[in-house]
Amino acid sequence: MERLKIYGWAADHGGCGNYRIGLPMWALEKAGHDALAFSSSGFQIPTDLDVLVGQRIATPDQAARWHELAVDPARFFAMVYEVDDDVWSLHPSNPAYEFWQGPARQIAIDSIRVADAVSVSTDHLAEVVSAYNSNVVVLPNCVDAAVLTQTRPLTERLTIGWAGGTSHNDDFASVQKELKSYFRRNGAVEAHFIGTNHGPDIGRPAARYTGWMANLVDYLGGLDFDIGIAPLAHNAFNRSKSDLKFLEYASLGIPVVASDFGPYEATVEHGVTGMLARYPHEWAKHLTQLVNDDDLRHEIGSNARTWAATRTIQGNIWRWEAAYNTILGRSWTESAVAPSPGTLVPSSAGAAIET
Known part of the structure; x- marks a missing residue:
């Protein structure tokens, strides 16, 4: 297994940020990769980065950074847009409805289009997102063992x-x-x-x-x-x-x-x-x-x-490894050692998302 360096740019420190960025990055780190989760758009790109995962890029500031990186002719890493909700079909009672009826709606679409791939949580959401980017991978929500x-x-x-x-x-x-x-x-x-x-x-x-x-x-x-x-x-x-x-x-x-x-x-x-x-x-x-x-x-x-027990992050982290290696165009074999359970501590539950 080739060691990957992965950055996960979380949209928040709540449930979505924890489950879709914090927990996978923690498990990838435990599986032998160099993975980091954070929420600030002021991050620096290391010279050995393999994958940048951006969660729900939807504000002008986020989009400016995302697009700047995406169109850079010297870019050497893959960019994966992460989204786990059909934000284009929100019910009017949802507190986020007005936000997604504004500029964020198109910003997200444009950010998806310039990404190398998109990761989602369900097959149905993959169908929705495929209208904007044909390279979609389903990575299910998981829990710590x-x-x-x-x-x-x-x-x-x-x-x-x-x-x-x-x-x-x-x-x-x-x-x-x-x-x-x-x-x-x-x-x-x-x-x-x-x-x-x-x-x-x-x-x-x-x-x-x-x-x-x-x-x-x-x-x-x-x-x-x-x-x-x-x-x-x-x-x-x-x-x-x-x-x-x-x-x-x-x-x-x-x-x-x-x-x-x-x-x-x-x-x-x-x-x-x-x-x-x-x-x-x-x-x-x-x-x-x-x-x-x-x-x-x-x-x-x-x-x-x-x-x-079939849906632990430890037992499914190979899906993230396989997805990122495929996006990078690399061959892949499953990790010989999965991260161990029994480590449900703040570092595995969201505190790993740096500000």
Whole structure:
């Protein structure tokens, strides 16, 4: 295996920056490469750089640097544009909608066009992006293997939870009526919301609420749900979404009730690794099944965790190695040694993204 020098230019220090830049760069470093994640546009290009990955280049300042590098006739490294959402199909309720309706929309397209390749998280998103650049590679969202051995906090009362920011308000609204009805009839079941407090929306103004945590260690450590929900509104944007919410729950052994749509219909095996709700009444039906049957809840959670073991960054970092070597036009063989699990520390969860 030829050692690569890779720079990952993250768009943020939140979930997207962590999962799409911070974690892969950390794993590449552990696999023997020279990899660095950062978020500042003031970086210097080392003389031995092989690959520059730029995440969601969409502002004038970012684009100026990106295009300056791309058109330089003396450029000696590959440039990969990274995006994990169909930002051109955002729902109006999404806080980023106005931003992507402005200049950012075309800036992103132009930046994709001058890149040597584009990396995305799903097949459907690859189809969308291929309209602007034909060289697209799918690199799935992954988790640190250490999460699979993590014990989630115990709760005093059986808890149904949801973790999602304001960008998912439309998703939650799609099942709000059904959840409100369910929680009205099941007072002994606790609700816990992380990121956005939907307690008042379901008639539980005193529901447990935890603010959003950008650090993955803190965030995953706070998922104390006995059952997790993953609703998705039926729209074009969500067709390109990844199964990350299911993956997070599954990695902690949390059984999920998810919308039978988009990434979940292809990933969740109904009744085995989770429950899929196709029709509105099925949300209450599946939640009731899991709440009332401890054995089923534990069995599905265990099956989901077994599945999640196939989606660790340690077990999949070869995909990044293969992609970057292919983009560089080099032959490639898989690393003999994968990075070890058990290292879920701030350096693997976003703090590796330098400012």
